[in-house]
Amino acid sequence: MPVLFSSRFLLISTIVPFLISIALYQLDTFDPAPAPSDAFTSSTSSIPSLLNEKFRTGAEFIGLGVLHKPEDIAYHKDSGLIYTGCVDGWVKRVKVAHSVNDSVIENWVNTGGRPLGIDFGIHGEVIVADAYKGLLNISGDGKKTELLTVEAEGLRFNLTDAVVVADDGVLYFTDASSKYNLHELNLEMLERRPYGRLLSFDPTTRVTRVLLKDLYFANGVTISPDQTHIIFCETPLKKCSKYNIKEERVEVFVQDLPGYPDNIRYDGEGHYWIALPSGVTTLWNISLKYPFMRKLAAMVAKYGVDLMFMVDAGVMQVDLDGNPIAYYHDQTLSHISTCDKIGKYLYCGSLLQSHILRLDILKYPAQKKKL
Numbered sequence: 001m002p003v004l005f006s007s008r009f010l011l012i013s014t015i016v017p018f019l020i021s022i023a024l025y026q027l028d029t030f031d032p033a034p035a036p037s038d039a040f041t042s043s044t045s046s047i048p049s050l051l052n053e054k055f056r057t058g059a060e061f062i063g064l065g066v067l068h069k070p071e072d073i074a075y076h077k078d079s080g081l082i083y084t085g086c087v088d089g090w091v092k093r094v095k096v097a098h099s100v101n102d103s104v105i106e107n108w109v110n111t112g113g114r115p116l117g118i119d120f121g122i123h124g125e126v127i128v129a130d131a132y133k134g135l136l137n138i139s140g141d142g143k144k145t146e147l148l149t150v151e152a153e154g155l156r157f158n159l160t161d162a163v164v165v166a167d168d169g170v171l172y173f174t175d176a177s178s179k180y181n182l183h184e185l186n187l188e189m190l191e192r193r194p195y196g197r198l199l200s201f202d203p204t205t206r207v208t209r210v211l212l213k214d215l216y217f218a219n220g221v222t223i224s225p226d227q228t229h230i231i232f233c234e235t236p237l238k239k240c241s242k243y244n245i246k247e248e249r250v251e252v253f254v255q256d257l258p259g260y261p262d263n264i265r266y267d268g269e270g271h272y273w274i275a276l277p278s279g280v281t282t283l284w285n286i287s288l289k290y291p292f293m294r295k296l297a298a299m300v301a302k303y304g305v306d307l308m309f310m311v312d313a314g315v316m317q318v319d320l321d322g323n324p325i326a327y328y329h330d331q332t333l334s335h336i337s338t339c340d341k342i343g344k345y346l347y348c349g350s351l352l353q354s355h356i357l358r359l360d361i362l363k364y365p366a367q368k369k370k371l
């Protein structure tokens, strides 16, 4: 009886799994935000005329297999050392040599958490935004680690992300999410609700202040060289904003970035460098419009399947007013989380790779595209 066989087959092979999927979908409590508000409806039009679209070409790799996911990089001028926070909890110090393979890497201090953003305090200390621990103060000799703050206005940080120290010693930092921790980065991105904050910590009063709340994944942060503005990036919005410290006012700094911004660093020479761990993909575009897609992606993410892959990472160089100057990127790169320009080199950290990427940008510059 081939007919019966095939209808039973159909029932078992398609209809049953379909009904189970619907039930699972209904039962799953993940609740993504509906189709985007205006905040999300931007294009990706901020591409400057100077481009290097083969960012990997000529790149060298420092600390291969030793530097595990060095998320942020801070250059200590006096010692010539690069400090970076790794996924194994180590803040490592790198003495870079002319030949990258001669670089010396030292395990400096283990925070016991996940060090992300790094900057230097005004008394020789190292300030670390640790995703799990909160804001840390590590003494310059590495012997003492002090927890500075873990909450503000009664709400704990769940993803302390980036930090910058102003010339007057005040620390400005971000908590990317009060709801999800670093392990659940995916869910945070898929839910698309603003759980991030921009904060300050004044070491003289030890008061933690909320400067801005309801931010979408508040990520990289830096301060303008004249010390009047904090620049911070909201990853899913593809933009960075500037916060006027005195007037407590916020305005757009750069928007419509061609990717999702992570750390932003000032190079001391009139430019900011905004790392873009991923370019915009069709899948991200579609999932933004349809919450059920984001819910499905969140459901499969629980089984370790990441649908929201990253491609085409890079870095955008912008001037003091946020105008894009040059864009370095590569289809074959992903997860570039920070780029620091030191001399003629760009040093870039990664959320995924176990190395720091170095590129000589005099040798491999961004150029006007030939027609």
Ligand SMILES: *[C@@H]1O[C@H](CO)[C@@H](O)[C@H](O)[C@H]1NC(C)=O
Residues within 6 Å of the ligand: 064, 099, 100, 101
């Ligand atoms: C550095 O080491 C890597 C891996 O061992 C090797 O592939 C590369 O050629 C070396 N680079 C130089 C400049 O010696």
Ligand SMILES: *[C@@H]1O[C@H](CO)[C@@H](O)[C@H](O)[C@H]1NC(C)=O
Residues within 6 Å of the ligand: 121, 123, 125, 137, 138, 139, 140, 144, 146, 148, 203
């Ligand atoms: C960090 O701790 C050191 C002592 O180890 C202290 O001198 C310094 O003021 C502290 N910095 C901050 C920002 O709290």
Ligand SMILES: *[C@@H]1O[C@H](CO)[C@@H](O)[C@H](O)[C@H]1NC(C)=O
Residues within 6 Å of the ligand: 156, 157, 158, 178, 179, 180, 181, 184
């Ligand atoms: C931080 O995130 C974890 C994982 O989602 C969650 O269980 C926890 O409640 C969050 N912490 C706070 C303080 O909200």
Ligand SMILES: *[C@@H]1O[C@H](CO)[C@@H](O)[C@H](O)[C@H]1NC(C)=O
Residues within 6 Å of the ligand: 042, 043, 044, 280, 281, 282, 283, 285
């Ligand atoms: C994503 O959407 C933006 C805005 O609508 C569009 O400019 C861009 O080309 C899209 N990118 C991809 C890869 O689909």
